[in-house]
Amino acid sequence: MLPFDALSTFLLVFPALFSIVNPIAGAFIFHEATKFRAEDDQALLARKVALYSLIVMLVAMWGGSVVLNLFGISIAALRIAGGLVVSLWAWSILSAPEAREERKRGEAAPAAEGDDVAFFPLTLPFTTGPGTIAVAIALGSSRPSGEALIPYMIGATAATLAMAVSIWLGYLYAGRIAGLLGPSGSRTLTRLSAFLLLAVGVQITIAGVTDVLAPLLAARR
Secondary structure (H helix, E strand, C coil), X not given: CHHHHHHHHHHHHHHHHHHHHCHHHHHHHHHHHHCCCCHHHHHHHHHHHHHHHHHHHHHHHHHHHHHHHCCCCCHHHHHHHHHHHHHHHHHHXXXXXXXXXXXXXXXXXXXXXXXXXXXXXXXXXHHXXXXXXXXXXXXXXXXXXXXXXXXHHHHHHHHHHHHHHHHHHHHHCHHHHHHHHHHHHHHHHHHHHHHHHHHHHHHHHHHHHHHHHHHHHHHHX
């Protein structure tokens, strides 16, 4: 059952991360921010951003809930809050993707000049900003206990690695993607991804509500 459970977790985590990061749409802005640089420089930036993004997502996923526990925040509360944040974020993307792209474009503008731009602003806040961190924490807090923990961690970590590879490939071939899809194609893909993210957010919220209500319902029996 371990391979199946790990695959199920992968299929849950990867769409959630892909929807919030959206490396395809991000490739357009990365291309605009770095198009005046040499190709070798662009390729190096793409690798660095992918690596830094991987670190940010893994730390948030597996360490974020531990940090929150220091403040006395329960896993159930985190799931509900995280699910609501993810759902609202997805709804904002569905309703106004152009405004979100414009905001990200402004965040990435400093990357057009300067040398040390791989982490800030290309990784934070452009690629893996607050929304991505919130999703990663919510997904990490949804991990089960007991025997199901190992396949969940394997699947979630594999999905995070796949997300980092997607970021690297998307940014590496940003110029080609921009010419292939065009602005309208990017917005269509963004809306489809946002719909999947909305469903994931609702599912995370349901898990949190279930954690709160289950003991109360069991006590009444």
